Each structure stands twice: as C-alpha cells, then as structure tokens.
Amino acid sequence: MLKRSYIINISILIIILIYINSIVIAQKIVSTSGEAQVRMERNMTEDDTRELAEQQAIINAIENAFGTYTEQQTDMTIKDGMTSFNIIGTTKVKGDWIETTDINFKENFKKEKTDNGIVNIKYITCEVSGKARKSRPKANIEYEILNQPSLYSRTRSFYHEEQLYVYFKSPVNGYASIFLEDDDAVYRLLPYVNMRDEFQSGVPVKRDTDYVFFSTNDNSYPGNPVDEQLLLSLKEDVEYNFIYIVFSEDEFVKPMLDDISMQKGRIIPKQLTNSKFQQWLARNRSVSEKFQDIRIKVSIEQKK
Numbered sequence: 001m002l003k004r005s006y007i008i009n010i011s012i013l014i015i016i017l018i019y020i021n022s023i024v025i026a027q028k029i030v031s032t033s034g035e036a037q038v039r040m041e042r043n044m045t046e047d048d049t050r051e052l053a054e055q056q057a058i059i060n061a062i063e064n065a066f067g068t069y070t071e072q073q074t075d076m077t078i079k080d081g082m083t084s085f086n087i088i089g090t091t092k093v094k095g096d097w098i099e100t101t102d103i104n105f106k107e108n109f110k111k112e113k114t115d116n117g118i119v120n121i122k123y124i125t126c127e128v129s130g131k132a133r134k135s136r137p138k139a140n141i142e143y144e145i146l147n148q149p150s151l152y153s154r155t156r157s158f159y160h161e162e163q164l165y166v167y168f169k170s171p172v173n174g175y176a177s178i179f180l181e182d183d184d185a186v187y188r189l190l191p192y193v194n195m196r197d198e199f200q201s202g203v204p205v206k207r208d209t210d211y212v213f214f215s216t217n218d219n220s221y222p223g224n225p226v227d228e229q230l231l232l233s234l235k236e237d238v239e240y241n242f243i244y245i246v247f248s249e250d251e252f253v254k255p256m257l258d259d260i261s262m263q264k265g266r267i268i269p270k271q272l273t274n275s276k277f278q279q280w281l282a283r284n285r286s287v288s289e290k291f292q293d294i295r296i297k298v299s300i301e302q303k304k
Contacts, residue, residue: 029286031130032061032130032131033061033128033129034127039121039123040121049124053105054103057127061097062097063094086135096292097132098131098285099278099285103127103128104126104128106125106127107122109123136289138290139171139249141245143294145243146165147162147165149165149215160232160233160301162231163229164214167212168213168245169208171207172249175204175250176190179243180242180244184274186273189213189214190213193269202251216228232266233300238300241300242296252284257270257271258271
C-alpha cells in the first residue's frame, strides 16, 4: 500500500512535468516578420496580387526564422506517410505559420517599357508579422476538390449551384473537418448537420482509406445522413471562396457556431465570423503540432 505522502509527491512530479512540457512547447513558437513585393500582372486582380504578396511575405518571415529550404536537405523527406516540411502556395518551407499578428499593404507604381510604350505598372508590397514554429513530422495527406464524385473531376472552378465534393486520404488515423470561407462568414460543411454528437467536432478517418465527402454514394458513416453541398454565387462576375480542410491525429474541439438557418428555402450551414475562425485555427496550431489546415481557393461563376 502506498503512503499518502508518496502519492502526493508523485502528483506534484506529474504537475511539474506537465508544466515543463508546456513551457518547452511554448518556447518552440517564435515571433518573426517578413516582406514581399509582387508585380500586378494583366491576368491578376488586385485581390490576387495581395494574396500572393501575403503568401510570399509569410514565406519570407518563416525563412527569416528558420532558414531556407533546398531539395538536398535530408530532413525534408517523406517517410512512412509523414512530412517535415510545410507548403505555402507551391513553396516548401521549414516552418508552420501559427498566426498573423499584424499585416500592412503598400502600393506603388513603376514606369516600365512594354510593347505599348512606357506604362505605369502597379506593385503591391506586403509587410507581415506573426508567430511561427519549426516544422515537425506531420501526416502527408492527399486531397482533391471535385465537381463530381470521381477523381477524374478535379477542379477549382465551379458554376453557380454546382455540387461540391472533396476527396481525402491520410496515412494515419485522425479527425477531419471542412469549412467554407465566403467573405466574412465561414460555414462548417463537415461534420454533416445531423451527425451524432460524438462526430460534431470532427469526423474520424481511418488510415489509407479513400473518402469522398458530400457524396451520398460514399457514406462512410452509416446512420448519419450526408449533406449534399452546392456552391452558390450572387455576383454577376466571378466570385471566389476558400475551402479549408482541417486534419489532426488528435481530437480537437470545434469552434463556437451559430445554428443552421433557412434562406430562400435553402438550409444555411452552421457558421461563425472569419475573425473568430482564424483565432480558432491559431489556437489549435499553437497547442498541437499534429493539427494542420489546408486553404484552397475556388471560383464560382454564373452559367453563360
């Protein structure tokens, strides 16, 4: 039989170890800043240029904190389905961006010689500050955005009221969730609206298993009705939304959501503001190295 004092000492030791571990984790996150300037090309909108400038500024900030990536570095290989680098845009970096704490954009024009003579070309400069952490091995997940429940239907361009499907596969067991960002609102698409309570934060996914979410013919969760998702646009020209695929090997708690509503006879999924969603992502990134979110830009336009 253990003495009471011995039990107390063990409890104190456990608390100390947890405290030390939390400090070590916190120390891995560093503050950093970066800057990038992007030329606005003829086929780019101002929003496109700002997004690219922000991406490149974040890459610069991560490089300033942890150095640059080169193909020859042996610590950046994929092993057993795990990868120790992060991809922003199409660039591999050695760190994970946790949170943007400050961002500023500047515009300036430069006179350049073209086939049409001397013209003013717009450049956008992004200065960003935030928090980052050196990358650790995480699941190298596969995903595709589809407009039909088939991998032959890969696309990032949709028509108004066209159906959305998401292909997903992971090398490890874990939990997944999917969100749609539309301006200042973020809608939760997965888990499905009427799933059981145990699925409400994130649906469990099995390793090496193909999933096609939002397909009634591929319901991996019997007894839980599938939501068929249509992408909608009220604009006359092209509208852009962002799809977030969230995955973690560990369970995570969903953000606080407004309840579903009806609009013009359509069910509107549970939602929250974009600022609260970004705060939720930042908190999860900071406490778990196994938490990852992938942001994919899609376009929606009216049928001609």
